[in-house]
Amino acid sequence: MPDVPPAAPSSRVLPAPLQPGPLSALAPMQDVTDLPFMRLMAHYGAPDYYFTEFFRVHAQSRPEKHILRSIDENHTGRPVFAQLIGEDIGHMVRTVRELLHHPVAGIDLNMGCPAPKIYKKNVGGGLLRDPAKIDSLLGALRDAVPGLFTVKMRIGFDSTASYETVLQLIDKHAVDLLSVHGRTVKEGYRSEVHYDFIATAARSVRGPVLANGNITSAAKAAAVLAETGAAGVMIGRHAIRNPWIFRQTREHLAGAPVFAPTLADVREYVDRLYRETRGPGIPEHAHVAKMKKYLNFVGQSVDAQGAFLHDMRRAMTEVELFAVCDRHLLSEPARPFAPEPYAGVIARPNCESPAADGCSLDTISA
Numbered sequence: 001m002p003d004v005p006p007a008a009p010s011s012r013v014l015p016a017p018l019q020p021g022p023l024s025a026l027a028p029m030q031d032v033t034d035l036p037f038m039r040l041m042a043h044y045g046a047p048d049y050y051f052t053e054f055f056r057v058h059a060q061s062r063p064e065k066h067i068l069r070s071i072d073e074n075h076t077g078r079p080v081f082a083q084l085i086g087e088d089i090g091h092m093v094r095t096v097r098e099l100l101h102h103p104v105a106g107i108d109l110n111m112g113c114p115a116p117k118i119y120k121k122n123v124g125g126g127l128l129r130d131p132a133k134i135d136s137l138l139g140a141l142r143d144a145v146p147g148l149f150t151v152k153m154r155i156g157f158d159s160t161a162s163y164e165t166v167l168q169l170i171d172k173h174a175v176d177l178l179s180v181h182g183r184t185v186k187e188g189y190r191s192e193v194h195y196d197f198i199a200t201a202a203r204s205v206r207g208p209v210l211a212n213g214n215i216t217s218a219a220k221a222a223a224v225l226a227e228t229g230a231a232g233v234m235i236g237r238h239a240i241r242n243p244w245i246f247r248q249t250r251e252h253l254a255g256a257p258v259f260a261p262t263l264a265d266v267r268e269y270v271d272r273l274y275r276e277t278r279g280p281g282i283p284e285h286a287h288v289a290k291m292k293k294y295l296n297f298v299g300q301s302v303d304a305q306g307a308f309l310h311d312m313r314r315a316m317t318e319v320e321l322f323a324v325c326d327r328h329l330l331s332e333p334a335r336p337f338a339p340e341p342y343a344g345v346i347a348r349p350n351c352e353s354p355a356a357d358g359c360s361l362d363t364i365s366a
């Protein structure tokens with residue numbers, strides 16, 4: 001892998017993907033898609049593009065240092081887009097100028113975060129209530145970004161009435177890449193994903209569209225690409241569950257044999273996840289708690305009864321956690337890790353908690 005971070009964008013051509021054909025991206029996830037996690041994904045088979053967790057923009061904000069690290073120290077060989085969440089045009093443009101001093105692939109605007117504390121400030125998904133505001137914000141950001149300017153959005157706030165208007169604004173301001181999570185803000189993570197709305201975007205905007213939402217496997221990625229006509233897929237929670245998903249998707253699309261991880265491979269992933277994501281000075285109990293949030297997703301493919309999840313949630317120490325992993329993952333090490341989540345095995349805690357105050361592992365699950 002190259003040691004030099006990718007250069008800041010000088011043109012509006014998307015960086016070349018790893019293989020010709022549909023694009024792939026790791027979805028931005030607050031508290032997840034930091035530098036160690038991006039490195040982990042690169043180890044198991046990188047996506048074509050990364051997106052940072054969102055930089056919050058307001059009058060007092062400065063780009064958060066830990067998010068900047070995922071740009072400045074990105075040695076994965078794959079480009080990273082910096083995502084912003086905010087609505088004040090002056091401060092958004094100021095932040096863009098600061099970020100352009102870093103080796104970003106481009107600037108991404110968040111128009112989808114469904115957490116009430118976020119949308120009540122008219123940022124994230126809240127912007128979708130106000131097409132006039134979207135028009136002025138996209139115009140200002142387009143002017144401020146000489147390279148790639150991208151948007152990630154849901155299909156509406158509480159209805160899809162303004163969807164086509166918003167898509168017209170995406171085109172009017174020449175957005176270079178559009179990621180669409182096919183649910184409204186109010187649908188949270190509960191509903192089916194409306195892939196037909198993603199298809200509408202893929203048909204009607206000039207730039208490429210990434211389809212996002214419940215892409216659980218390589219086979220599902222291929223099916224969603226066929227159904228939507230999108231230029232690529234963006235995958236979030238199921239890349240936490242299955243870090244091989246980007247590699248598998250590339251193999252599937254190329255008609256090559258698809259890597260099929262065993263439970264022993266998953267045990268190795270858990271070990272690497274533990275080591276790579278433990279920040280300096282983080283106490284063991286806090287790191288074990290964080291690991292359980294990732295393992296909530298992993299456990300969906302370990303066994304159909306949810307026995308791994310049941311035991312994992314009770315572990316309090318590193319030794320207990322790995323004893324549970326050994327028991328469930330190494331007793332039949334050659335058993336396949338299920339390519340899809342087992343039906344009815346739910347990753348808790350539930351994202352629909354009314355206390356949700358951001359997009360985070362505490363508030364979002366399957």
Ligand SMILES: Cc1cc2nc3c(=O)[nH]c(=O)nc-3n(C[C@H](O)[C@H](O)[C@H](O)COP(=O)(O)O)c2cc1C
Pocket residue numbers: 027028029030031032052053054083110112113152181212213214215234235236237238359360361362364365
């Ligand atoms: C823990 C978590 C944090 C998230 N943080 C962000 C974020 O910072 N910015 C954003 O645009 N979307 C965020 N999202 C939404 C995801 O990018 C994605 O749109 C959503 O999870 C649906 O895709 P999936 O079904 O592949 O997970 C987050 C989702 C999760 C699960």
